[in-house]
Amino acid sequence: MSANIARTCLRMLTLLPLVSLAISGWAVEPSAMPGTSGATAAFQLPPLPYAQDALEPYVSARTMSFHYGKHHQAYVDTLNKLIAGTPWAGQPLEKVVAESADAADKAAVFNNAAQAWNHAFFWQSMKPGGGEKLAGRLLELVEKSFGGFEAFKDAFTTAAVAQFGSGWVWLVQDGDRLKVVKTLNADTPMAHGQNALLTCDVWEHAYYLDYQNRRKDFVQAFLDHLVNWEFAASRLK
Ligand code: MN3
Numbered sequence: 001m002s003a004n005i006a007r008t009c010l011r012m013l014t015l016l017p018l019v020s021l022a023i024s025g026w027a028v029e030p031s032a033m034p035g036t037s038g039a040t041a042a043f044q045l046p047p048l049p050y051a052q053d054a055l056e057p058y059v060s061a062r063t064m065s066f067h068y069g070k071h072h073q074a075y076v077d078t079l080n081k082l083i084a085g086t087p088w089a090g091q092p093l094e095k096v097v098a099e100s101a102d103a104a105d106k107a108a109v110f111n112n113a114a115q116a117w118n119h120a121f122f123w124q125s126m127k128p129g130g131g132e133k134l135a136g137r138l139l140e141l142v143e144k145s146f147g148g149f150e151a152f153k154d155a156f157t158t159a160a161v162a163q164f165g166s167g168w169v170w171l172v173q174d175g176d177r178l179k180v181v182k183t184l185n186a187d188t189p190m191a192h193g194q195n196a197l198l199t200c201d202v203w204e205h206a207y208y209l210d211y212q213n214r215r216k217d218f219v220q221a222f223l224d225h226l227v228n229w230e231f232a233a234s235r236l237k
Pocket of ligand 1: 067071119201203205206
């Protein structure tokens with residue numbers, strides 16, 4: 001397969017998640033934001049799906065105020081500055097991520113667009129009182145892919161702890177199999193044609209105020225008390 005054909009195939013794959021994002025109703029699209037319209041609209045920080053203190057004691061309101069209110073906001077603001085006056089202004093966020101992913105001279109656009117998307121996805125991946133027992137097709141796929149729910153949790157925790165430096169750990173769907181993958185810095189499964197079901201942010205800013213260097217404790221709290229499995233199931237194709 002030539003590099004051009006491979007690139008075209010990748011591009012087609014990266015566009016696939018757009019459909020489910022549009023249906024699931026949380027996609028960050030400038031034209032959908034209140035007070036904005038048309039091609040000149042800027043991205044806005046999407047509303048959190050719960051109060052900033054709703055995930056306590058596992059994620060503190062103080063962590064959320066910095067992580068959502070400062071870090072996520074900064075990615076959105078920086079992205080708006082970078083794409084102002086370019087053909088990406090007013091385009092869906094997923095399109096900006098996909099198109100900047102393999103443009104070496106657009107690393108800043110990709111980093112900020114992907115981080116804006118990753119964080120919106122991360123907030124949806126959690127809920128107060130999460131981490132319940134899995135059921136239905138998602139449970140079947142977890143058992144088929146990992147050999148059981150506990151084995152999945154071990155794989156997810158191991159990947160999260162093994163991510164050297166800043167990054168993300170994900171549950172992704174690849175055909176009729178599920179996989180745990182980790183990505184470095186802003187990188188995102190969407191840029192690799194993978195359908196993300198769930199993510200946990202393992203940048204230090206995600207957990208340091210509450211857990212300091214104990215990343216594993218944070219990830220275990222995420223799995224046991226915060227995971228929004230209904231959201232993950234809604235992403236299955
Ligand atoms: Mn973060």
